[in-house]
Amino acid sequence: MKFGPMKAHRRTILVQIALLVALAGLALTFVLQALDSNINLFFSPIQVVAGEAPHGERIRVGGMVEEGSIERSDRSLQVEFDVTDMAGSTFRVRYTGILPDLFRAGQGVVATGVLTEDRLFEAEEILAKHDEKYMPPEVALALEAGGKAAGDGS
């Protein structure tokens, strides 16, 4: 006699749990979808030069700003500069807007944007950083990768 209501109670709980799991699954699907459409893959100069980076997709690139490569427009805020891995792979970045304070030639940089031509990157955002001593891990890796490739070649 005692089990009857207990069982009914358990059944309700089971249904509730099933509903909850289904709901959580649905939510997770949405979240993962949102995640998937908002990730930006990172590419190093050597990958950009080798044509491994996709065109027309939002990606991130990084490396060092080549000395003497910064060119400003006289009329607008457009600026162009070369990004290099210091081992021979170089591509051009074009950006319109205000560069972060710590941006300068010979410093690490990470940019988000779209690769429009083979070696031309249209940046939407140039990453600023708090600290001069801080090197974005991506850039450090990109330089390492470039260095390794150059080392293998010679």
Place this chain on the structure above:
Amino acid sequence: MIVELGHFCLVIACLLAVLQVAMPSIGLSRGNLLLVESARSLAAGVFVFTLFSFGALTLAFLEDDFSVAYVARNSNTLLPWPYKVSAVWGAHEGSFLLWTLVMSVWTLLVASFSKPLEQLFRARVLVVMAALGVGFYLFLLLTSNPFERSLPFFPSEGSDLNPLLQDFGLIVHPPLLYMGYVGLSVPFAFAIASLWSSQLDVSWARWSRPWTNAAWAFLTLGITLGSWWAYYELGWGGWWFWDAVENASFMPWLIATALIHSLAATEKRGVFKSWTVLLAVFGFSFSLLGAFLVRSGILTSVHAFAVDPDRGQVILAFLIVVIGGSLLLYSVRAWNLKSVVSFDRTGRENFILANNVLLTISATVILLGTLYPLAYEALTGGDKISVGPPYFNAVFVPLMLPMMVLMAFSQRSRWWSTDSSVLLKSQWPMLGASGALGAFVSWLLGGLDLWVAGVGTLAFWLVLNLIGELRRRVKGRSSPWQRLLKQPLSVWSMVLGHFGIAVVALGVVAAVMVSEETDLRMAPGDVETMGQLKISFFGTQAVEGPNYVADQGRFEIREGDELLAVLKPEKRRYLASQSVMTEADILVRFGGDIYVALGEPLSEGAWAVRIHIKPLVRFIWIGGVLIALSGFLSLLDKRYRARRATNDAKAVTETQKETVYG
């Protein structure tokens, strides 16, 4: 000499913390009350020696002792003295020393202001806090010693504090944030102590509530200040970036917010007992996770400290021990914990449940987005990705909208069950009025916008419900105003906190949807028209600060012919580090902040200029401060003051009662 003394004090503090774990534990197992009580005096000792140590480092900064490597890296003789003090926590080692100091402060506070706590229970709480402290001291001493000397060859001049940190915001932001982060260790310690003693009744919830409220209020204040600082000092004009480190502070806040609500339900109604314990564990775990993310340099972040993987690994190990240990204890002790109390669908318990579900899910999806780059890298064998703000907006906003709706209703709810006539009373008229108000605000801000009007509606609806609830409390009394003033502070605290949420919501939606932002090239004499405003640029002149030189721009802001203000943003170059920094100038007004910053100099005296007009952006921080105040206000509530006056014996009998009936 003083530096060595500081180092020595730190070692002593660590040893005392070890004793604070060992002696009361032995006392508890042998029933020796003298040993049990030693926890309190040891807590005082730990605090004093940590304070000495912190003072020694501060002195090293004030005296420009560049033989200390940390001082040489983060200070300079030209640095104004207030910044020499704040430079103590300007980088990893010193900020972690501050962290341990804050830990010892909280431990001392618990030791001194928990008289009503049962003696044995308090000792357990102090043991848990000391154990965490030992971990922090060891980490500091072994991997991040701020007292390390670079003898015999040390620099004659320091390399200066990062200019971004030379600002009032940075003097107060870390201490407040750490009070919040580390403060979450108190509810954690209460939860662990209750698991440890198998005393899983509702008393731990009652005791830990004021502590949780205090920590949460500090965390709120710290985050708010950080956002304000990012707005005026980083030179970007943004106030939230979904940056990994911002998320690291926001996740514990979300969990702590869930915790203060669930603690209320546990204390008042004895429900969600085991869930509340779990939340307390996760709140502090998220704090530690934040410390790990910031200090390991594992994620690309504007906030990241210089990278040191070893430190990251040590914190990660500590994190695993803390989370793993707590969950193990939880699974052993709390698996059969049941709440016998039932409640109705319309009861306040149910609203709190919904609040907890939504807040926990928010924290989880933010965690997912924050850690996804790490998982991706591990799974794909080294591919680096970043997750952009659109993800966080896409998952967070849809969770917050129903949250606001529930928040509005919940103000009218009662424990156990709410009569539908009470819950739904005048909701339609109020919704109508809020819709009108929302639309009106949106129109004021320059044209109907669905988002502004919508979120505005929700915000006003919440406010009207708060007013409605206050009105109900005083209705039918002979002197309603007096009655209103006599409402307990806990009621006012609740009203203030939720009102703050409404203010933040309005500020956020206005700042996101209505602000005007332009980056442009301006030569001296150029005039830029934005709506009613004319902004003219009159070139720059050189000015000198104590430790920097700057180009100071002159901008006149006119509305029609009336001169509203002259803004003088600066581009500074700090002498020691040669780093360049933007100092924006902001005209604060109700119709919208006018924010002007200098980018970089272009040809012929022209500059890249950033102009933002941000309506209601102040609401974000005003709201944040109101929310924090609500937390502090709750501490002043009579029931806490009254309890402090009661003696231990009464608390013990109360506990026993709870054990029997809970």
